[in-house]
């Protein structure tokens with residue numbers, strides 16, 4: 001299956017240098033906002049310029065012709081250029097016998113197939129993620145090596161930014177969909193009413209709710225009121241990882257045994273990375289599952 005076709009089918013815009021798959025916001029009759037699938041926005045990628053190596057390369061003398069390394073006519077995407085430069089540093093592969101950029105795919109395939117994954121740790125890509133439930137981000141943050149997470153705090157934000165995520169299994173089943181909408185209307189109201197009661201108690205000086213700092217006052221209310229929020233409350237996060245970690249997470253989380261919503265999230269991230277850096281994610285095949293989701297599989301797992 002062609003990644004570009006799947007990307008466009010999922011609503012991706014083809015001309016962006018920062019691939020993005022958005023998620024629309026729906027509303028119940030009671031005006032409670034909710035989303036139906038993850039939104040992923042690439043917000044950061046490596047900025048690479050190796051021209052500064054010139055004096056260093058020239059320092060080896062003309063006979064080695066190392067400075068011609070910088071005149072390779074084939075441009076590479078930033079992550080690929082960074083990784084190839086890092087890898088070729090290991091063997092001082094700057095001379096005419098090196099692998100040129102036009103054969104970079106073969107170079108990365110050699111690294112992947114032989115498990116030299118540490119080179120892939122140099123390039124970091126960051127995504128803003130929304131339209132995901134607290135249930136699955138609890139699983140996302142279990143990944144440690146090579147990752148960084150910043151997630152919306154339910155202690156800090158108020159009900160004004162409260163949104164929900166509808167399970168795919170409910171979306172086209174009228175009874176389940178109706179229950180979902182009724183439930184989140186109720187829960188949004190319940191959250192507001194519980195918070196209001198807690199503020200009242202705070203104003204009366206309840207020591208469990210009173211704090212010195214203004215932000216702590218708000219936190220004391222919200223850390224308590226959030227107890228009524230369900231797994232289907234939406235969260236947002238910035239999720240950064242290096243290529244080695246992305247590959248591992250994509251393999252684990254788009255697997256057929258992975259949870260459906262998390263598979264949807266990581267497949268969308270995979271598509272964005274695949275389009276931007278075809279050489280670093282080009283060994284993956286896309287498979288489609290009966291539930292309408294996709295997965296990405298490779299022979300070179302956990303490089």
Ligand SMILES: Cc1cc2nc3c(=O)[nH]c(=O)nc-3n(C[C@H](O)[C@H](O)[C@H](O)COP(=O)(O)OP(=O)(O)OC[C@H]3O[C@@H](n4cnc5c(N)ncnc54)[C@H](O)[C@@H]3O)c2cc1C
Pocket residue numbers: 142143144145248252253257258259
């Ligand atoms: C389908 C599925 C079902 C799951 N079910 C459960 C469940 O029921 N209960 C549950 O608690 N969790 C569950 N998990 C979570 C799982 O056990 C891992 O915690 C999670 O996937 C993170 O992956 P990782 O361990 O590879 O860590 P990552 O942080 O992604 O690390 C990548 C790799 O680095 C190495 N590494 C990282 N940290 C260390 C370390 N401290 N020491 C040595 N090597 C390290 C390991 O080789 C690791 O695989 C599930 C995951 C999946 C995909």
